[in-house]
Amino acid sequence: MSAAVDYLLHLADNALVLGQRNAEWCGHGPILEEDIAQSNVSLDLIGQARLLYQLAATLKGGAVTEDQLAYFRDTHEFRNYTLLELPHHGPLSGYASSSLDYGTTIVRNFLYSALMALLWEALEKSANADLAAIAAKSLKEVRYHLRHSRDWLVRLGDGTDESHARSQASLDHLFPYTQEFWAHSPAEAAAVEAGIGVDLNTLKADWDAIVDAALAEATLQRPTAGGYVSEGKKGIHSEHLGFLLAEMQSLARAHPNGVW
Amino acid sequence: MYTQSFNVQDTPGAKAVASVQSKEDPALQAAFDARIDADGRIEPQDWMPEAYRKTLVRQISQHAHSEIVGMLPEGNWISRAPSLKRKAILIAKVQDEGGHGLYLYSAAETLGTSRDQMLEGLHSGRAKYSSIFNYPTLTWADVGVVGWLVDGAAIMNQVPLCRCSYGPYARAMVRVCKEESFHQRQGYEALLVMMTGTAEQKAMVQDAVNRFWWKCLAMFGPPDADSPNSLQGMRWGIKRISNDDLRQKFIDATVPQAKVLGVTLPDPDLKWNEERQHFDYGQIDWDEFWATVNGNGPCNKERLATRVKAYSEGAWVRDAAMAHARKQQERSMKEAA
Ligand SMILES: [Fe+2]
Ligand SMILES: [Fe+2]
Ligand SMILES: [Fe+2]
Numbered sequence: 044m045s046a047a048v049d050y051l052l053h054l055a056d057n058a059l060v061l062g063q064r065n066a067e068w069c070g071h072g073p074i075l076e077e078d079i080a081q082s083n084v085s086l087d088l089i090g091q092a093r094l095l096y097q098l099a100a101t102l103k104g105g106a107v108t109e110d111q112l113a114y115f116r117d118t119h120e121f122r123n124y125t126l127l128e129l130p131h132h133g134p135l136s137g138y139a140s141s142s143l144d145y146g147t148t149i150v151r152n153f154l155y156s157a158l159m160a161l162l163w164e165a166l167e168k169s170a171n172a173d174l175a176a177i178a179a180k181s182l183k184e185v186r187y188h189l190r191h192s193r194d195w196l197v198r199l200g201d202g203t204d205e206s207h208a209r210s211q212a213s214l215d216h217l218f219p220y221t222q223e224f225w226a227h228s229p230a231e232a233a234a235v236e237a238g239i240g241v242d243l244n245t246l247k248a249d250w251d252a253i254v255d256a257a258l259a260e261a262t263l264q265r266p267t268a269g270g271y272v273s274e275g276k277k278g279i280h281s282e283h284l285g286f287l288l289a290e291m292q293s294l295a296r297a298h299p300n301g302v303w
Numbered sequence: 304m305y306t307q308s309f310n311v312q313d314t315p316g317a318k319a320v321a322s323v324q325s326k327e328d329p330a331l332q333a334a335f336d337a338r339i340d341a342d343g344r345i346e347p348q349d350w351m352p353e354a355y356r357k358t359l360v361r362q363i364s365q366h367a368h369s370e371i372v373g374m375l376p377e378g379n380w381i382s383r384a385p386s387l388k389r390k391a392i393l394i395a396k397v398q399d400e401g402g403h404g405l406y407l408y409s410a411a412e413t414l415g416t417s418r419d420q421m422l423e424g425l426h427s428g429r430a431k432y433s434s435i436f437n438y439p440t441l442t443w444a445d446v447g448v449v450g451w452l453v454d455g456a457a458i459m460n461q462v463p464l465c466r467c468s469y470g471p472y473a474r475a476m477v478r479v480c481k482e483e484s485f486h487q488r489q490g491y492e493a494l495l496v497m498m499t500g501t502a503e504q505k506a507m508v509q510d511a512v513n514r515f516w517w518k519c520l521a522m523f524g525p526p527d528a529d530s531p532n533s534l535q536g537m538r539w540g541i542k543r544i545s546n547d548d549l550r551q552k553f554i555d556a557t558v559p560q561a562k563v564l565g566v567t568l569p570d571p572d573l574k575w576n577e578e579r580q581h582f583d584y585g586q587i588d589w590d591e592f593w594a595t596v597n598g599n600g601p602c603n604k605e606r607l608a609t610r611v612k613a614y615s616e617g618a619w620v621r622d623a624a625m626a627h628a629r630k631q632q633e634r635s636m637k638e639a640a
Contacts, residue, residue, distance in 0.1 A: 063382065066390075069397050070378035071609070073617020075371070075405055082398035086391055093387050110386045142612075145620045201630060202623025209619065294385040294443055302500040303386040303493075 048099050050234035055095035056123035062088030087184040094177045114295035118285045125275035126220035128284040137282025150213040152192035157253045159185045161246040170238035193257050200261025218266040223273045344470040347413040360414050364421040367407035369433035370400045376440040403479045410471040426611045437600035444511035450490015452519045458483045459553045468540030513569045521592040523550040554582050
């Protein structure tokens with residue numbers, strides 16, 4: 044049961060943290076249609092997070108709620124991929140700031156959606172029927188996210204010299220973080236063991252094919268992976284997650300007895 | 304949201320439309336007048352007087368700009384929404400406002416003005432948007448109060464526009480009004496829940512009402528006696544109900560809602576007038592209102608600069624999309640050749 048909870052929290056934290064990040068575009072998009080599209084993606088992700096937290100809360104039992112899991116766990120308890128907590132710009136220290144960069148957003152949405160399109164499909168067969176149902180719903184959503192981000196990846200890669208250079212730089216920055224997808228974690232291994240989760244390494248060849256085809260169309264170079272392998276899914280994060288959570292959780296924690 | 308229902312001139316230079324006598328074809332003018340008098344619809348391909356076209360472009364684009372700028376005060380609280388459910392509701396709401404901007408820019412484009420031209424007007428500071436968005440959202444309760452009162456005031460303004468003489472605007476408003484009333488109910492519901500909570504939450508709601516109440520009354524525009532342009536708008540079937548009448552309707556509808564909610568509206572003169580069968584209310588501070596309309600409110604500079612920043616920093620993305628589309632077209636032409 045704890046294997047299921049840990050696995051659900053990993054999936055839920057992924058969705059919430061990226062949903063929180065993508066919502067930063069709301070009101071600031073490069074064009075009104077994209078402002079609306081990122082809000083859509085964000086809404087889907089937050090919707091997924093809610094279902095997953097609710098399921099985890101049910102399994103945990105007692106008085107646990109989705110909001111306690113989202114608002115009252117600390118940075119080291121979050122189990123999302125580090126990729127998803129990074130700000131929408133190139134590499135900078137945690138307390139440095141920079142403008143939102145749409146290339147970063149698109150590249151990340153693409154790399155993650157390509158994974159989740161495969162994972163949600165596989166999870167439709169999860170031994171946990173509730174998770175299988177969430178997977179079926181999420182699969183429809185992520186297929187749209189993948190199409191949207193892939194279309195824009197191609198536009199940016201193939202577009203102007205500037206957009207090509209910028210999207211290549213985003214790819215170079217973010218790609219190494221995808222190594223975490225394939226790295227071992229005890230929580231995932233336990234979920235696979237229990238028949239609830241999926242061994243991501245069985246999906247890697249398909250992920251590579253999706254990524255390589257899109258990058259070729261976008262005329263972008265796949266960076267050679269290597270170097271630091273991030274460990275967000277084990278609770279060891281970048282400097283950025285603390286800031287994201289501090290902001291997200293501030294109001295709920297200021298009024299722990301509040302009703303909303 | 305949110306048209307300013309009243310006729311605010313963009314600055315500078317736009318000429319008053321009140322006294323426009325058409326120098327245009329008298330037969331066409333007569334047919335146009337007859338259609339308006341018969342409460343008929345004007346469609347994009349129909350002849351219309353230049354002044355009518357200009358007034359509509361100004362009003363619809365101001366309305367579109369208001370939707371877009373209006374995303375910012377509420378967007379301010381998305382990252383800090385206190386529950387996942389409220390976060391999702393707020394994102395969806397702000398997204399709806401973006402959608403309203405989209406329909407309205409499209410409606411205005413049918414009059415021969417491009418979205419880029421309209422945005423240029425906004426970014427240069429020439430075009431106006433609803434002044435209510437030049438006030439800050441300081442607490443989470445502001446999100447609920449904006450939904451309840453600001454969307455509420457916008458609905459009062461906009462429902463009559465569903466019968467506007469210009470077809471595309473009227474049709475856009477039908478869809479917009481449905482969503483605005485949903486926002487209004489959601490905002491009110493969020494406040495009802497907060498009022499069942501802690502003392503701090505209740506105080507937060509009252510404080511937000513105190514800050515927004517008078518600003519919302521001003522959203523309906525100056526008293527009828529001071530709104531010369533309204534008459535021409537009425538003649539054209541663009542404006543159907545006067546500023547003061549709309550304001551009264553809004554107050555009469557809102558007072559009982561405030562009572563149910565358990566908040567006090569910050570106006571000692573607010574009381575039922577048995578003779579008028581309406582609520583009487585106190586003096587609106589029009590000097591403060593005009594100062595804000597004219598650029599000197601608490602957030603005018605921030606709002607405009609934020610829109611300009613998003614637009615200019617997004618230029619490379621829009622350029623990339625154009626360049627890619629051009630390349631695609633060239634490639635398919637080559638293939639066809
Ligand atoms: Fe709206
Ligand atoms: Fe509106
Ligand atoms: Fe609204």
